[in-house]
Amino acid sequence: MVPKLFYFLMFFTLFTVTFASVEEATALLKWKATVLSQNNSLLASWTLSTDACRGWYGVICFNGRVNKINITNAGVVGTLHDFPFSSLLFLEYVVYLDLSTNQITGSIPSTLGDLTKLNILYLYENQLSGPLPAEIGKMKSLEYLSLWSNNLSGPIPITLGDLTELNVLYLYSNQLSGPILAEIGKMKSLEYLSLWSNNLSGPIPITLGDLTELNVLYLYSNQLSGPIPAEIGKMKSLEYLSLWSNNLSGPIPSELGNLKNLTRLDLSYNQLTGLVPVSFGNLRNLQTLNLAANELSGSIPKEFAYLDSLVLFSMSFNHFSGLTEWLCKDGKLEIFVVNGGKLEIFTVNSNKLTGPIPRSLSKCSSFKRVRFNNNNFTGNLSEAFGIHPELRFIDLSDNDFHGELSSNWGKCKNLIDSKGIWKINFSG
Template identity: 65%
Template sequence: MAHENDTIYYICLVILFTVTFASTEEATALLKWKATFQNKNNSLLASWTLSTDACRGWYGVICFNGRTNRLKITDAGVIGTLHDFPFSFLLFLEYVDLSMNQLSGDLTELESLHLYSNHLSGPIPSELANLKNLFDLELCDNRLGGSIPITLGDLTQLKILYLYSNQLSGPIPSELLSGSIPASFGNLRNLHSLHLGDNKLSGSIPITIGDLTELKSVQFYLNQLSGPIPSELGNLKKLTYLDLSDNQLSGPIPVSFGNLRNMQSLYLGTNKLSSSIPKEVAYMDNLVVLSISYNGFSGHLPERLCKGGKLENFTVASNKLTGPIPSSLSKCSSFKWVRFNNNSFIGNLSEAFGIHPELLFIDLSDNDFHGELSNNWGKCKDLIDLQVARNNIGGRLPQINQIFYVMK
């Protein structure tokens, strides 16, 4: 019995020694990285010393079974590079957040990787594809350049990918968005968010985006994307946010968008889109924002827009739209910010709009409205800006308090 107890004691002692050694080795590696910082006297990292326990007293370090498991030093004022970051020593590291520091240089490896809002430059390393368990990659708001590496398509566990606000250029590689498993971006079936806005991406939107049916948010704004909006985007029934604005997209809004019943914010403004607005857009009855200004849309607005009673921001300025305002919009009680300006809408202004209790701003200028301004506008208690310039409006000015309106 005594011999058995001695054996258990010996095993526990070995385990304790192994964990202690591993923790000391990891601490030493992190201190060597800290020694490369330009600001070595960083106050938040003053706790990083060999005389303290890295797993108990070090800022931003969380351990599991005596091994470094999480490292979070976000917004810690670190000025340095990732060249000497001890990835190879931190074998049990599962989570790193180094965001909002002044890190520079190229990247190497990891699993959940947040490096947004830094000064990272150079290309996105293709070696990231070696991180087979990576599910969250956030590289936005840096100075990364070049094209998006094809190898990102190998990250089959990826759920979140943020690359916006960089200097990325070239087309989105077709290899990322089509082909067989595992080389295809279209096979990233767990992806929830895809943010590639504010880069220099060109080419068309691949139809295999429609295969990513877990997507809830897609942002491709401020790029140089061209061609039609793929009808396959109508397969993304969980989508709540879609921003394709400020590109060179052409053609109509796909009728398949009527399937996007969870959509809350749809931004298609500043493109080359044309044709009439399909009636299926009105099927998106959870819309809060519908922004399609600065395109070439023509014809009448669809009936039943705002039938869900949630539409707050509605902008169709600078198109070629005609006809009267549909009754569903003229009575939309949820309106806050509305732009109908620079089209060819017609109708009696005193009859075309009801009472909008939440309305803050409305621009009706540069159309063919006629009639008089109704006193009903005075019942919009929060309205601060009513623009009706360059129409065919006559009659007396109504009693409207606390409103700035333009009729010139």
């Protein structure tokens, strides 16, 4: 009796799996009939006469069931309206749906939410439009969601905060509007959050500080307003923070100095006011610091001498009145050990800087591009200028310098282009 029952169960399982495969294949073929493929050789394999689990391009099965679909770059032209989301009952396995880099238009159907076991969803670089369906919040197994570079519009649905397993959320380069919801702070597993180049407005929610696993936070090129929340200083894993080109105002919170893993910090093109926090001296891994085009004032703190990994530093178009003497100091008699560092791009133009250029900058042998123009600098240029063998451009115009040029200028071979013209601007 037991062997008969065993064989019956085996037959029933095999029949069920086979039926499911035919059902899935038929549903996919129905969708294929509604779209065009600019690369017919890829989807030509999708026929009833072939095994969907073995012969179909971009289709991978597990236990006879369609488990992964990857038809990226297949040149598909069409919509998702007839895509069989409800027919593809994926197993609890690492599953994948990649329809990216095609020409898929129209809205995202609410039936997408039926894929409750999907781990990875890539629909980027298409022409999708309309709102994000609230049903996405039902896809509790999602770990990667990439919808970037489409024409999606409307607000971010509050249900997105239910995706607590999400590691990567890429919604950038769309037309999304409305606020960044506080519910995003519930996504405690997030490591990458990119919402840049949308029409998002309102304040940055303080709940983002709860995303302590986050490595990348890109919110630039939106219409965000209000202060930078001090709670961002709790995001100790953060390596890249870009908030440029918004309407952020108020002072820079000193708590940002707690982000010791930060390598890129860009706060440019906002309306930030006040002083640069002394705590920025703690950001020893910082390679890029861009504070340009704000309303910042005061002096650059001497603690910046600790930033010996800095490659790019821009404070242009502000109201700064002083530079620290300690940048690029050799540190023999002081606690600072910059020794010239790695600083390549240094732009302080269009401020209220006065007095001579700090002598310590003559030790920045790594300089490639420098702008001192449109300030009130004075002093003897021959004393301020060091040996900068990598220097390719320098602008000293609109200041009150005097004196003869140093012989060190002749050692800057990259300052002369192929036509023998010097890439130096003294005029103004």
